[in-house]
Amino acid sequence: MGELIYEGKxxxxxxxxxxxxxxxxxxxxxTALNGERREVFAGKGIRNNEITSLIFRYLAENGVKxxxxxxxxxxxxxxxxVEIIPLEVVVRNVLAGSLAKRLGRSEGEVIETPIVEFxxxxxALGDPFINDDHVLFLGAASAVEIETLKQEARKIGDVLxxxxxxxxxxxxxxxxxxGRTKDGAILLSDEISPDTCRLWDKTTNEKLDKxxxxxxxxxxxxxxxxxxxxxxxxxxxx
Ligand code: TMP
Numbered sequence: 228m229g230e231l232i233y234e235g236k237x238x239x240x241x242x243x244x245x246x247x248x249x250x251x252x253x254x255x256x257x258t259a260l261n262g263e264r265r266e267v268f269a270g271k272g273i274r275n276n277e278i279t280s281l282i283f284r285y286l287a288e289n290g291v292k293x294x295x296x297x298x299x300x301x302x303x304x305x306x307x308x309v310e311i312i313p314l315e316v317v318v319r320n321v322l323a324g325s326l327a328k329r330l331g332r333s334e335g336e337v338i339e340t341p342i343v344e345f346x347x348x349x350x351a352l353g354d355p356f357i358n359d360d361h362v363l364f365l366g367a368a369s370a371v372e373i374e375t376l377k378q379e380a381r382k383i384g385d386v387l388x389x390x391x392x393x394x395x396x397x398x399x400x401x402x403x404x405x406g407r408t409k410d411g412a413i414l415l416s417d418e419i420s421p422d423t424c425r426l427w428d429k430t431t432n433e434k435l436d437k438x439x440x441x442x443x444x445x446x447x448x449x450x451x452x453x454x455x456x457x458x459x460x461x462x463x464x465x
Pocket of ligand 1: 315317323324325326354400401402422423424425
């Protein structure tokens, strides 16, 4: 079944018989506060795999390439092997979370031109917010790659904002990760799920994402299910 080569907070990565192709297995673990708080929610892995697979398929249909090859099972995908760029690329359409805190403003303010931010992926440092010059200094990405990451992030934001809007959901903000293929191309990687996005019901502003766990304000499985059902509904004729 392949060799386990990486285990993160929410996923495991295995080799496969095919060179350059890996198997991702989604776990039921939820973590917050940089891993300090951890809980297991039976069925979370299934939801995040289904949602991420649906979104990566939808993005491919809309011209966004990713590492996604195909969904293998309820909890597994096949993906292309990439070297992960150690940056979390966050796009913000509506003020919330750490940016609302940092700027001392209330959550919910619309950001007319989406803000793209970089965070340096380093658990020991708590994934600090960094700027383009820091990215260059750290050697995390080249100047050309920084521009590619920003362009791709904005494009993905446009496509996904429209998709979620059809599902009566506001895409408040989200986090992306990218990787390099052996030939140096940059591919969207990791996952896109309610673990990595803030999703608010358009009518009620109810939170439909991991904030229900982070802030202890609801049932994680119920809201992840709601997101999956709505996305399936709006993509079933695609
Ligand atoms: P933040 O407001 O806490 O900075 O989060 C911005 C977005 O990025 C939000 O949709 C949650 C997502 N995110 C992750 O997926 N992983 C992380 O480690 C962090 C800090 C945020």
